[in-house]
Amino acid sequence: MKKSLIALLVTLLGLSSSYAKPAWENDPIESVVGIHLLTEYGSQHRHLGKNLNASHVLSELRKLPWTKQFMQFVVVTKPGVSMEVGGSSNGIDGLSAVYRNRHDAVEAVTKVAPASVKEMEYILRSFLNGDGKWKALFTF
Numbered sequence: 001m002k003k004s005l006i007a008l009l010v011t012l013l014g015l016s017s018s019y020a021k022p023a024w025e026n027d028p029i030e031s032v033v034g035i036h037l038l039t040e041y042g043s044q045h046r047h048l049g050k051n052l053n054a055s056h057v058l059s060e061l062r063k064l065p066w067t068k069q070f071m072q073f074v075v076v077t078k079p080g081v082s083m084e085v086g087g088s089s090n091g092i093d094g095l096s097a098v099y100r101n102r103h104d105a106v107e108a109v110t111k112v113a114p115a116s117v118k119e120m121e122y123i124l125r126s127f128l129n130g131d132g133k134w135k136a137l138f139t140f
Contacts (some may be wrong), residue, residue, distance in 0.1 A: 009055070011013060021060070022102065024080060027059065027109040028047065029074055029076075030076065030082060030102065031076075031080070032047060032076060032079070033050055033078060034048065034050035034075075034076060035047070035048040035049055035051075035057060035060055035073070035074070035075055035080045036048065036072075036073075036074040036075075036134055037064075037071060038071065038073075038074065038076075039070075039072075041070055044061065048060055050073065052128060054124070054125050054128045054129065057075055057128060058125065059123055060073075061073055061085070061120065061124065062117065062121075063116065064105075065089055066088060066089045066095075067088070067089050070087060072085075072086035072087075072091050073086055073115075073120075075124060075127065075128065077127075077128070080100070080101065080103050081100065081101050081102070081103070082099075082100045083097065083098070083101075083127040083134075084097065084099075084100070085097045085114065085123060085124060088099075089116065089117065095111075095115070095120060096110060096113050096116075097109070097114055097120065097138060097140075099127070099134075100109075101140055104108065108139045109120045110140055111138065111139045111140065112138065114135075114138065122134070122137070
């Protein structure tokens with residue numbers, strides 16, 4: 001009887017783990033290492049590659065038409081850890097930067113937005129170098 005009841009419960013409820021995977025782990029923009037570009041206000045996604053060399057990342061950032069289009073440029077150094085710079089320098093949307101570390105439950109946005117693509121470059125270079133200067137210059 002006991003075995004029948006257990007079999008019935010397993011059939012009806014299925015076997016499940018008490019651990020549910022966090023949503024970000026299923027999101028390639030946060031879980032796949034490399035450079036990600038979001039356009040059309042986040043509706044279009046392109047993975048630009050896994051090369052995280054600072055000069056390569058900054059070269060990719062400079063190629064973008066920041067005055068013509070709203071974009072989000074996300075650099076993921078390890079799953080769950082990223083720096084996103086984005087917006088538009090069209091005079092309407094403005095720019096921003098967001099640091100995420102899902103492992104430590106941190107999501108921080110700049111209190112004072114970057115004023116230029118050069119400032120976004122500085123944030124990304126510092127983030128990739130791991131020197132922490134981005135935290136001091138741009139309060140998050």
